[in-house]
Amino acid sequence: MTDVDEGAPPAGEQPPPQPDGRPGGRDDDARAARDGRTPDGDGPPEEKPRLDAPKGSPLGGAGEAGGARTAREARTSLHIEGDSQIFDGNTFYQTQVRIGTDDVFVDGPVPDEEMERLERVYCPPPGYDAMEVRLRRTHLLALCGEHGTGRTSTGLALLREVATGVSRLDPATALDSVGQEKFETGRGYLLELPAEDAGVVPAASGGSGRDGGDGPGNGAGPHLSDLHLDRLSALLAQRGAYGVLVVGAGDFADRLVRGRYGAQCTPPPAHEVLKQHVEDSLSDVGPELCRLALRNAERPDVKQALGLDALRPGEAARFAGHLAAHARGEADDAQLLAQCATFAPRQAREWLAGADRPGMLPEALPALRAAALRLSLAAFNGSAESLVTEAAELLAWELAVTLDPQYAPGRPLFTAKTEARLAAARAVPEQVFEDLGDAAIPVRAMRFQGRRLATAVLYEAWDGYHNVRGPLTRWLRSLCDDQRPQVWVRAAVAAGILCARDYLYGFSEVLLPLARADSPVQQMAAATALAETSRDPQVRPAVRGLLREWARGDDRSACETAAFTHGYGMAAGSVAESLDELARIGCREDAGKPADAASYSVVRLLAGPEPEVVLRRLARWLGDPRQIRQNLALMVVLRALSTRTSHLWGLQGDSRVQESYGSWTLAAALVAAHPDRAPWLADLVHSALNTARAGVAAQEQMGGWMRRAAKDPRQLDVLCGFLPRLVEGRRDRDRLLQLIARLERDSDEPLAPRAAARMRAAVRTQAELEGEGRR
Secondary structure: OOOOOOOOOOOOOOOOOOOOOOOOOOOHHHHHHHHOOOOOOOOOOOOOOOOOOOOOOOOOOOOOOOHHHHHHHHHHHHOOOOOOOOOOOOOOOOOOOOOOOOOOOOEEEOOHHHHHHHHHHOOOOOOHHHHHHHHHHHOEEEEEOOOOOOHHHHHHHHHHHHOOEEEEEOOOOOOOOOOHHHOOOOEEEEEEOOHHHHOOOOHHHOOOOOOOOOOOOOOOOOOOOHHHHHHHHHHHHHHOOEEEEEEOOOHHHHHHHHOOOEEEOOOOOHHHHHHHHHHHHOOOOOHHHHHHHHHHHOOHHHHHHHOOOOOOHHHHHHHHHHHHHHHOOOOOHHHHHHHHOOHHHHHHHHHHOOOOOOOOOOOOHHHHHHHHHHHHHHHOOOOEHHHHHHHHHHHHHHHHHHHOOOOOOOOOOOOOOHHHHHHHOOEEEEEEEEEOOOOEEEEEEEEEOOOOHHHHHHHHHHHHOHHHHHHHHHHHHHHOOOOOHHHHHHHHHHHHHHHHHOHHHHHHHHHHHHHOOOOHHHHHHHHHHHHHHOOOOOOHHHHHHHHHHHHHOOOHHHHHHHHHHHOOOOOOOOHHHHHHHHHHHHOOOOOOHHHHHHHHHHHHHHOOOOHHHHHHHHHHHHOOOOHHHHHHHHHHHHHHHHOEHHHOOOOOOOOHHHHHOOOOEHHHHHHHHOHHHHHHHHHHHHHHHOOHHHHHHHHHHHHHHHHHHHOOHHHHHHHHHHHHHHOOOHHHHHHHHHHHHHHHOOOOOOOOHHHHHHHHHHHHHHHHHHHHHHO
């Protein structure tokens, strides 16, 4: 059963509305209770403590500037409708390590049918003609790029153009010691170097291994250099043969591209590759089915299921096969969408499978850094590139010390370039504007080329590799202690999503340590993660029960965390039920910081998608005979008058007040976005102004609203329309006029005369109308 306010009307029953629909009234009894008088008394029987204006949020500003955009980006990248990836096992890839001391040379001809199909479907990438000219001149070309970008197909196509036949070489071939006699005259040879054979020694290792030598250590073997490539080029030229090396992205590839043999392999346009493969797969039927398949590729539901912005050649070929089967009637729509939904998880499996080979540092460090970068981008997708990269380095350190605790990894300084990071993470750069409260500044951000990649990478690491969870959770907890909302909000959202997939593990390793911390930022991070976790309907009852226990317990940190969590309106099941819990927390006998956190969370709910529910509840609290319940409502009203709307972001999508009025205070934004709710808010503000213990603070906050409105014509129009609602008699009018006059005479920041004149006119007009009505 749901707990409700003690002494409140039954569930679903609201206070009797005013004639204009307001939730509650300004009757004498209610006002007397707020003033501390009995209904028939002449004055307060005892002095009541005065309420001070709230001094910002309980987070000390750490959750404010920038939090709105950060939360919005987190929702965009990590909440995808229908995305419920299920772990179906890891994919492990066999690798061979090239050891230069062995005289290994094994080649095999590429089958004719494979070359014939390549001729039918191949689409040349940008710069293909220049690659061919270069290969003819040097007899050796290194094609560099990420896996899946069409490097192998391009290498085979180039060799087909210049050679009499094409063979593949065993990846274990020792290119630094192979002899001329191994090559056949006029033949082309393709060799795909495994990632380990790129010979990348981490710059952080200082170029020396653990054995104290000058080489890379750990038996990595010699590395290809320009000397080796010059020798290989001369051998091939002497035999009239040609060679193409396929090299993965990385430091070695960067050096090759800057040299005489390297060329960057940029994927051809995906739509051209798809068209070629669809036409080849449906070559035995009429062109109508080809057109149908290509139209299906443009369907919104198919694109959403794919979740990839630009398919790589290998993916385009696989997608073409699914489209062709669907066009033939061999698969229905549901099967097609299910097949499309496997593309992003497959990419994630390829990225993370065996990322810690060979199991010792420093040889495994480059692969660990690549995995850390992809995981960091998964959590910070769309964030500033500097934040993504720094978080990736922190995670790489956690992964490295977990893999090999005796080795302390450093960082590469002048090898990890931005372009290489983007390519390794399948990301694109973009410029966004970061909200810093008083200004929005441009920042260079990075984003996955596909909406489903972020969740696919996080789920693959969390579900597929148990030993990765330790460094991953330590990393997320450390980021949740960062004062910048651009960091801790994203980390908390990612933590909540992962905890929902394994609540038992996530509660003990992530949620509980954050909730019991002394830092309000970590408590808010725990609240954000708990709110995210409660999105799962199967986990929500556990979260709700936990918060009830914390709200009633003696642990103040846990109680504050429960209050922060209910500020999202998700964990309790509804905004109304969250308000019930916040009333209980905010009215504890040991109030203090829990009451501050509760009032802050109610204001967050007021800025959310259901403001009318909160306004009705505030009216009920103000009419409650218990002063502690009235104080909670008054604190909320004071916060609404002073807190900027953009600082009150939520996790359920932007409300109308946040979409267009982010820089305004919440009270002004509510009046502008919901004009029909202005009388409700006016009743609350009027009550605060006329309550003895809150009147001074309310005037202070109204003065702040007046100062801001004087600088913004739109806000001034809203304020001047709202001020008459605060005037019920001469006392109200005089108080507002005195406030305007005091602000106008302020020596440090005087109110603009024209704005002050408009405010005075709005107040006097209402008073005159009331006077005429009485006459």
